[in-house]
Amino acid sequence: xxxxxxxxxxxxxxxxxxxxxxxxxxxxxxxxxxxxxxxxxxxxxxxxxxxxxxxxxxxxxxxxxxxxxxxxxxxxxxxxxxxxxxxxxxxxxxxxxxxxxxxxxxxxxxxxxxxxxxxxxxxxxxxxxxxxxxxxxxxxxxxxxxxxxxxxxxxxxxxxxxxxxxxxxxxxxxxxxxxxxxxxxxxxxxxxxxxxxxxxxxxxxxxxxxxxxxxxxxxxxxxxxxxxxxxxxxxxxxxxxxxxxxxxxxxxxxxxxxxxxxxxxxxxxxxxxxxxxxxxxxxxxxxxxxxxxxxxxxxxxxxx
Amino acid sequence: xxxxxxxxxxxxxxxxxxxxxxxxxxxxxxxxxxxxxxxxxxxxxxxxxxxxxxxxxxxxxxxxxxxxxxxxxxxxxxxxxxxxxxxxxxxxxxxxxxxxxxxxxxxxxxxxxxxxxxxxxxxxxxxxxxxxxxxxxxxxxxxxxxxxxxxxxxxxxxxxxxxxxxxxxxxxxxxxxxxxxxxxxxxxxxxxxxxxxxxxxxxxxxxxxxxxxxxxxxxxxxxxxxxxxxxxxxxxxxxxxxxxxxxxxxxxxxxxxxxxxxxxxxxxxxxx
Numbered sequence: 001x002x003x004x005x006x007x008x009x010x011x012x013x014x015x016x017x018x019x020x021x022x023x024x025x026x027x028x029x030x031x032x033x034x035x036x037x038x039x040x041x042x043x044x045x046x047x048x049x050x051x052x053x054x055x056x057x058x059x060x061x062x063x064x065x066x067x068x069x070x071x072x073x074x075x076x077x078x079x080x081x082x083x084x085x086x087x088x089x090x091x092x093x094x095x096x097x098x099x100x101x102x103x104x105x106x107x108x109x110x111x112x113x114x115x116x117x118x119x120x121x122x123x124x125x126x127x128x129x130x131x132x133x134x135x136x137x138x139x140x141x142x143x144x145x146x147x148x149x150x151x152x153x154x155x156x157x158x159x160x161x162x163x164x165x166x167x168x169x170x171x172x173x174x175x176x177x178x179x180x181x182x183x184x185x186x187x188x189x190x191x192x193x194x195x196x197x198x199x200x201x202x203x204x205x206x207x208x209x210x211x212x213x214x215x216x217x218x219x220x221x222x223x224x225x226x227x228x229x230x231x232x233x234x235x236x237x238x239x240x241x242x243x244x245x246x247x248x249x250x251x252x253x254x255x256x257x258x259x260x261x262x263x264x265x266x267x268x269x270x271x272x273x274x275x276x277x278x279x280x281x282x283x284x285x286x287x288x289x290x291x292x293x294x295x296x297x298x299x300x301x302x303x304x
Numbered sequence: 305x306x307x308x309x310x311x312x313x314x315x316x317x318x319x320x321x322x323x324x325x326x327x328x329x330x331x332x333x334x335x336x337x338x339x340x341x342x343x344x345x346x347x348x349x350x351x352x353x354x355x356x357x358x359x360x361x362x363x364x365x366x367x368x369x370x371x372x373x374x375x376x377x378x379x380x381x382x383x384x385x386x387x388x389x390x391x392x393x394x395x396x397x398x399x400x401x402x403x404x405x406x407x408x409x410x411x412x413x414x415x416x417x418x419x420x421x422x423x424x425x426x427x428x429x430x431x432x433x434x435x436x437x438x439x440x441x442x443x444x445x446x447x448x449x450x451x452x453x454x455x456x457x458x459x460x461x462x463x464x465x466x467x468x469x470x471x472x473x474x475x476x477x478x479x480x481x482x483x484x485x486x487x488x489x490x491x492x493x494x495x496x497x498x499x500x501x502x503x504x505x506x507x508x509x510x511x512x513x514x515x516x517x518x519x520x521x522x523x524x525x526x527x528x529x530x531x532x533x534x535x536x537x538x539x540x541x542x543x544x545x546x547x548x549x550x551x552x553x554x555x556x557x558x559x560x561x562x563x564x565x566x567x568x569x570x571x572x573x574x575x576x
Contacts, residue, residue, distance in 0.1 A: 050414060052572065072329055072416040080414050086407030090349040091342075102338045103415045105328035142411070 001064060003028045003150050003181040004049060008058035011044050011205075018044045019205045021058070026198075028149075031172075031182040033192035035292060036202035042185040043083060045202070046154050049183070050080055063150055076104050079148030081156045083185075085135045089128025093119055093138055096127060097145055104146035116171045117141040118164075133160045140168060144175060151175065153184035157191060169194055189289035201292065203299040217291045224290055225255040225263060226282040234274050239266045256290065329416055339417070339425025340432070347433045352395045357437030361387035362444050364507065375449035381534040382506045384441045385468065388434040389501065389529065392469040394493050396430040397476030401489040404480070405573045413571035423569060427473050427562075434469035435462065442537075453537055460536030464547075467554040468529030474561025475525065481568035500526045528553040 004026035011019040019041045026032045034042050047053045048060050051067035060067060065074050087096060094110060101107035114120045117137040122130060127138055136159050143151060153172070157165040165188070172195055176182055186192055192199050193213050201209035201216075209216060229235065229251060235243060241263070242255060257263040260283065271278050286294070330338075347353050361383040368379045403409050412422060438461065445451035479496070483489050503513055504526030513521075521527045528550035535547040 052410070052413070072418060075414060076329060076416040078414070082407060082411060082414075084407055086411045088346060088403070088408055090346050095345065099338060099342050100415065102330060103335070103417050105330075146415070 001028075002026055002061075003030070003063060004032075004183060005061045006045075006049070006058070007060075009045070009048065009055050009060055010057040011041075011048065011053065012056045017205050019048075019055070022202070022205070022207045023058075024200055024207060024210055026181060026183055028181050029176070029179050030197045031176050031184070031195050033196035033199045034183060034185045034202065035189070035192060035199055037296060040202040041205040042202055043154060044205075046152055046183070046185060050078070050152055051075075076146060077149045078152070079143040079146055079150070080152040081139050081143040081154060083154040083158075085132070085139050085159075087127045087135060087138055087142075090126060092124050092126050093130070093141075094123040096138060097141055100142050101145045106147050108145050108147050110145070113141045113145050116144065116174070118167050133164050136160055137164065137168070140171065144171075148180065150181045150183070153182060153186075155185055155187065157186070157188065165191070189287065189292055193288040199288070201295060203296060208299045209295055213288050216295070217285050217288055219291060219295070222256040222258045222286065223260045224282075224284060224286045225253075225257065225260070225267065226280075227253050227267070227278050228280045229253055230276060230279075233276050237274065238270055242267060242270070256286065256294075332421070335417065335421045336424055336428075339421050340428045343426050343429030344432065346399065347391075347395070347429055350395065350399065352398070353391060353433060353437075356390035356395055357387045357433065358440050360390065361437070361441045365441065365445060365449060368449075370449060373450055375445055375451045377452065377537040378505075378530075378534050379508065380442065380445040380449070380451045381530050381537055382508065383445070384438045384465070385526075385530045385533055386501065386506050387437040387441050388465050388469050389472045389497070389506075389526070391434045391437055392430055392472035393476045393497055394490070396426070396473050397480050397483075397493055398486075398489045400426065400477065400480045401483050402486045404571070405486040407573065409571040410573070419569065419571075420566075423477065423565060427470065427477070430473045431466055431469045434473075435465055438465045438533075451537070454539040456539040457536050460539050460546075461533065463551065464529065464532035464536050464554075467551060467558060468525065468532065471525045471529070471554045471557035471561060474558050474565055477565035478561050478568050481570060484574045500524050504530055506530060522549075523553060525554060525557045 002025040004024075006025070007023050009019055009022040010017065022041070022045065034045060036042050044053065048055050049062050049067055051070060054068045062070070063074060063077055067074070091099070094114070097110045097113055101110055101113075111120070114123050117140055119134060119137055119141070122134060127135060130138065136156070140153075140156055143153070156172075157168050160168060169191065172182060172184075176195075182195070184192075184195065196213060199209065199211060199213055199216055200207060209219075211219065238253075242253065253267075255263055255267075264283070268278070270276070364386065365375065365380070365383045368375055368383065370376075409422075442451070442453065442461065446453055476493070479493070480489075483492055500521075503517060504521050504524070506526065532547045532550040532554065535545070535550070539545075
């Protein structure tokens with residue numbers, strides 16, 4: 001049985017359809033990333049699965065139960081990190097974790113959680129005195145202190161610096177290695193690429209892709225050529241097809257093309273003529289971000 | 305980096321249909337005591353508790369007229385009730401609305417914490433803190449202003465203040481459902497609190513109160529709290545009498561407000 005099973009889910013707010021006929025499953029132990037632009041329906045989907053909202057149509061089953069009417073035992077098996085940080089600023093980190101741990105039948109030791117979120121040194125500090133990134137890590141700690149079987153992460157690394165984000169990824173990878181099922185939303189495609197077994201892409205409330213990250217990257221998207229341009233490079237003399245792709249500051253050239261040989265030939269010819277060294281040239285499949293943006297351009301023309 | 309082609313390993317994946325033994329969830333008593341401790345921590349670290357519950361009543365006590373250096377029981381009762389009700393109604397309700405609008409309650413809703421335990425923990429802690437505030441004000445009145453407090457006053461005071469605090473906190477919890485945002489909480493609550501308390505005589509007999517208002521004041525929770533506390537302070541201990549009407553009114557308010565609170569309480573912000 002799936003950890004999450006969603007069939008023909010819809011949610012309407014008055015005349016506005018936030019979700020329309022969305023169906024997917026998440027197998028136990030999988031990490032699935034829910035992607036989409038703002039307003040695509042990600043948070044609505046998460047809130048229905050977390051039990052905060054009831055769907056207008058369709059069904060959602062989470063750990064075998066309808067989340068809208070599931071009880072305490074079900075909530076003991078689910079952890080979540082909400083989109084915005086919501087903590088009592090008067091409590092210390094260790095107090096907050098201890099109070100939450102006391103609600104679960106098999107809580108993770110607080111010291112272990114402090115280590116996982118890298119806040120051992122701040123254990124006695126009041127939450128209100130922590131930085132935004134540290135508060136976010138406390139949020140993650142509260143989500144995992146009950147040792148959930150299923151963890152909902154709604155933009156868990158928003159506001160974290162790159163080092164803290166990588167630390168959070170390592171923490172999440174540790175949880176998934178122990179068998180925790182994770183459904184996460186994120187705007188960081190690198191995060192989805194690193195963590196997720198599968199990505200679901202929502203646009204205008206509809207599911208427009210359900211694939212592994214590699215499948216999405218290779219899904220008919222063109223090859224990407226990237227090269228940093230040295231200062232003073234004569235970009236005005238770039239062949240028109242390349243000039244159109246140059247970044248706004250002229251510092252980086254990114255070309256998406258199905259004609260790799262011809263494009264590279266034009267680029268190398270331009271570099272030879274102007275004695276520009278193409279150090280750092282990369283040719284490869286599109287990143288998940290490239291593929292995601294290409295998909296949105298197809299599905300949501302205004303996103304282009 | 306995880307292998308994206310891996311399929312879940314059934315030997316390490318939890319069976320999603322498995323439910324933990326419900327008996328293993330913490331029982332009602334540890335859940336409630338943990339919530340009371342948690343709420344006491346929050347109240348104890350909220351500067352409003354100290355200002356409204358202790359400093360303001362003591363300051364007003366110092367400005368109260370005395371007879372031969374002795375403060376009257378009715379005046380002391382007014383200051384005590386002011387501190388108690390400021391904590392039970394304003395501090396409690398403003399904090400509740402702020403927690404709800406900041407998403408703190410939404411977070412609690414996602415845990416196995418039962419609704420009754422959150423509400424009961426919050427109300428118990430509020431009543432306990434209000435009683436502590438009342439004890440401090442009575443103590444200051446006795447030590448600094450030579451207030452006469454009868455030997456049998458303690459039990460009566462605990463009952464009157466506890467019931468009064470519970471009634472006011474219950475009303476605040478119920479009213480919180482109608483407050484749309486955290487910034488709106490203080491003005492809306494003040495609007496409902498200060499007229500009632502001033503007309504009830506919390507700062508002394510309100511002169512010029514229209515006759516048609518004096519009757520209804522006896523049925524709102526302000527006047528009965530003050531009267532019951534005044535009665536308790538004056539108790540001699542020889543033949544204890546019970547202010548039946550006042551306590552009955554407070555009990556009715558407490559019961560009605562608690563029922564309404566359970567029905568109206570919501571975990572999520574108004575905009576959610």
